Amino acid sequence: MMKINTDKFKEDLKKILPDIEVLGEYKTMKTKIKLKCSVKDCNHEWFSTPDNLLRRMKYGCPECAKKELNNTWKNNIRIWLKKNRNDLILIGSLRKYEDKTKWRCAKPECSFEWEANFKSIRGAGSGCPKCGIEKVRESKILPEEEFKKWLYNERPLIKLLSYKSQSNKATFQCLNNDCDTKGGKIWETIPEVLRLQNRGLSGCNHCGWKKSSREKRISEKAIRQWMEENKPKIIMGKDYENTKKHTSFTCKVCNYKWKTSINVFRTNDAGCPNCSGNPPVTKERFLERLSEVSKNSIRLIGKWNGNSQKSLFKCLKCSNEWKAQPARLTSSSPTGCPSCVETGFNRNLPSWIYLMEREIDQQFGITNDLVQRIKFHEREGWKLIDKFGPSSGEYILEKESKLKIWLKEEIGFDLKGKEENWLKNKFKVKNLNSLFEFAKIEKLYEKKLISLNNVNQGSNSLTRQSLNCRNEEYPFEWKLLPKTKLEAWENNEKKFFDGKRCRQGHLAPRFVSGPCTECIKLNQLKINARVKETRARKIIDAKKFKECPECKKVFLITPEMRKDKTFCSKICAGAESKRSYVKNNPELVKEQKKKSRLKKSKLSIS
Secondary structure (H helix, E strand, C coil): CCCCCHHHHHHHHHHHCCCEEECCCCCCCCCCEEEEECCCCCCCEEEECHHHHHCCCCCCCHHHHHHHHHHHHHHHHHHHHHHHCCCEEECCCCCCCCCEEEEEECCCCCCCEEEEEHHHHHHHCCCCHHHHHHHHHHHHCCCHHHHHHHHHHHCCCEEEEECCCCCCCEEEEECCCCCCCCCCCEEEECHHHHHHCCCCCCCCCCCCHHHHHHHHCCCHHHHHHHHHHHCCCEEECCCCCCCCCCEEEEECCCCCEEEECCHHHHHHCCCCCCCCCCCCCCHHHHHHHHHHHHCCCEEECCCCCCCCCCEEEEECCCCCEEEECHHHHCCCCCCCCCCCCCCCCCCCCCEEEEEEECCCEEEEEEECCHHHHHHHHHCCCCEEEEEEEEECHHHHHHHHHHHHHHHHHHHCCCCCCCCCEEECCCCCCCCHHHHHHHCCCCCCCCCCCCCHHHCCCCCHHHHHHHCECCCCCCCHHHHCCCCCHHHHHHCCCCEECCCECCCCCCCCCEECCCCEHHHHHHHHHHHHHHHHHHHHHHHHHHCCEEECCCCCCEEECCCCCCCCCCCCCHHHHHHHHHHHHHHHCHHHHHHHHHHHHHHHHHHHHC
């Protein structure tokens, strides 16, 4: 057999596929070779194996094959359109089944052009949108004669003056003799609205809901008479207009004056707010209370709109301005400046200050637990640049407040609450010391932590530190673990041991994001005990007692027994099986009896 080379491969390929030109060199039948299509308007180049070209499928140019498939697909679509959709004309070019192309309506009076894909026309059966809108309009058209019949039956006190369609405005006239306007009120509205509304037989806005509202109004004499009978200790003022608007009242007992609506007395059975101990909060009373609660650190800047309406306030410590309800600032658990708030931060514990950044912005912050705070920010895409600590909480808090004031007054950033971030395009820092230099604040230095004797021993976090157990002996494996939570997090360790007891009093290693190992073991034992108890209860509670069908004795089902147990013992179960065997096989039972008799007779003879 002759060995195939490049010339031999070209000769064999011309016999099968004459339009393909070989550009590369032949190596083996399985290695790809560069080819080119010599057909006009194609000149496509691609790689293929000689095995596919000569022996197997005899593939040609892939681009030419796609064009042939597209042509056959387009011809099939045109044939289907002629048979099934004579109302459409294809104008644009078809590329894909889901690509949009141009269509034209076949009706000469319409000839509307739009874009749609063939999938919607064949699958959903869509057509010309303009003709579809006209069909919907025709279905909703209500003739004038039919509408007049409906008015005569449903609204006899209304006369139709002009009518175009159901969705366009028409003019109507009221035929009620008791109407306010002379000759009947004339108004315009949509006929469909008149059909859907439910205002009695009249339909006129004067004879309908306005008339009913006038009937519900109460005269001033009746209200004053009601107040004298039901509220004799309250005097009603002369500025009464209606039941909804506020009127002035004075109390005869304490001479207190206030304004409210008459409905408060009629519906809620209210009285004098000063006598009840809940007088309305005035501006003077609020300012006195605010100075006591905030220790003259918050000032009212905006207008006083009431105790429950938001007003503008200013913090004298950090010069922050924000809007809040006055009642929140003077309640039993009052709020303060959102920029100076210390929620989640304890100044009596060891503290850290950190600097983080993202692609666009940077931020700084303070915390008592650096590991948890970094994990929280890493979920939002932040990365830690620099940190300082542990140091005293008072020192860290003082540095943070100075930075906030500098960012607001010098840089002009509007810090809201806990947000202490800025964009990199305004200014960018590499570490905390460069940030403090830029702000002209003293650099950070190590400050001694507050001694535990001066700290309140009642807090849960400090009781864990007060139970220091340096003198106790513990395993050697614990000594190899990191000594702090931060050190464990930096070294990607799960556990650490600092020689202190947990909140439950266990002396054991603790997890970075969880309790100690002893607490986890005890919790697992409790869970296992609960699971066993629930399993035993389910078995007992399902069917506590059962009656044996053989001996009719009641027996108790224990957790060790099977749930489908029906007999109390093996004897009862065997008796039932014997009876069923005799019923099903009577001939075999007779043969067994004969054999047993023969055996007995042989034994007696011997």
